[in-house]
Amino acid sequence: MLNLVEITLKSILRDRVFHGIIFSALVFLLIPSVASLSMRQMTELSMNLSLSLLSFILLLLALFLGGTHLWKDIERRYTYSVLTLPISRSSYLVGKFLGIAIFIFAVACLLGLVAAGVVVFSSGIYPPERPIAWDNFVAAVVLDALKYILVVATAFLFSSVGTSFFLPVFGTICIFFVGSASQQVYDYITAPATTDISLFTKKAATVVYYLLPNYSAFDYKVNAVYGVPIAGSGLLLTLAYFAVYALIVVALAALLFEKREMN
């Protein structure tokens, strides 16, 4: 399996699309000049922009890697030569997933460092009113990485049954947007003030809420930008949620992939 993780990482690093996406990280350099337009909250704004950009790059990577990696192996008939090695399909899939997860995490750390540099630079130009909450910043970056690893997991679930890249990529995008909004929708319809919604809709929304990944739970940007303290219990809950959800999705993907015909 380690062997597969290694190969997966190599494939990512040698891919042109990845080079393009990383190239887009140069946009980080623009952030200080954009943030300087708002004189007062320059540090907050550049942290906000940096974290958003980091998040966006990770989203692109997650969609691109999660959505096309398995499909490409099947499409280019690499599976004939790889799945006939004495490894089970599950370990193949898990190995690929781990490779991409490690990669996403590493890129998040790297871009996190770049973002921190941008923030430090901005705060040097216009010192902030309150000290920068670096611990919250780290938490925001790490949880963002976990969020996109979860996106990769859902993309793998789609890839394990899909015969083109269409289903994995667009399915994952849909799930991503619905999953990012599901908390708000759920909060709205379950609020006591909401009365004009049928019981069925409520039930349906609740099912969707529990079934789909709740991506908004991973959003700690506000805490990082405005130094709002993070509750340890909430953080732990999110980590546990990530672990359980990712495990279930990857296991399901492996199960479906195990049954798949390669022809």
Added chain:
Amino acid sequence: MKAIEISGLGKTYKGRKGTRIQALKGLSLDIMQGEVFGFLGPNGAGKSTTIKALMGLIRPTAGDALILGERITSCTARRNVGYLPENPSFYDYLTAEEYLTFVAKSFDVKGNLLEQRVAESLKLMELWEARKRPIRSYSKGMVQRVGLAQVLVHAPEVFILDEPMSGLDPLGRALVKEIILDLKKRGKCVFFSTHITDDVEKVCDRVGVIVSGQLQALDSVENILRSGLEGYCVQIRSGVKRLDVFDGFEVLRTHDPFVEYMVPAARFNEFMALVGHHSAEVMFVETRRKDLEAFFLEIVEKGEA
């Protein structure tokens, strides 16, 4: 010991709109360790289907098979198997050296042995010069050579090769035949599919002919060639004028003072006795037989009828 045991293997593909293609119909076949087996059949006969089922790529819809006693549904059945897919393609962003290392590691080959095996198989398949280049830049025949190198690199007991000679130049084909004969010498089992009867004739112990998903013939190459024996072409120098003693035999060619006769196998001894009796001089004797190709064509025609 049986290396591959196929019993009642069947595969029905479900096409679009509920069409069904019965690609394999109850195939049963045992292949021994140390045997080189040629799996012969026309296009679309079901050779690749059989092989993909053996390698766990597709699930058979009937029957079962064992490789070295392990059921093919488990990945442990492939622990000692080298597989070459038809028209193979390998991770093309890797170099041949990296790819072979990856494969060898997957088979738990380690350390010095790994390096040694990788170098050996690269050299054997004449990829040594190109080993540091990504496979993306290889020609078709070079990719096929990578395919052969990656089965040799982990030195398995059983080789399952889907058209190993396809895409190779004459030198490559000769090399593959040599390698197969060498594997046989070392007691390995080689199961390969092909359409080329000549390849089978040169290297195989046994041959199976599959037509429309059914095994139509299964015999040793020796038996087939012997049963196809038509007779001998004998050239003699007729020192004697009494050529008419050979009158009962068909004359193939005369080229004074040489005459070539077609001698049916059953009358060979009789002919030679005459030769001895009349002190004619035998220049050469050539076997005349139907080759494997004729045998193959006959079976395919019968099978398709």
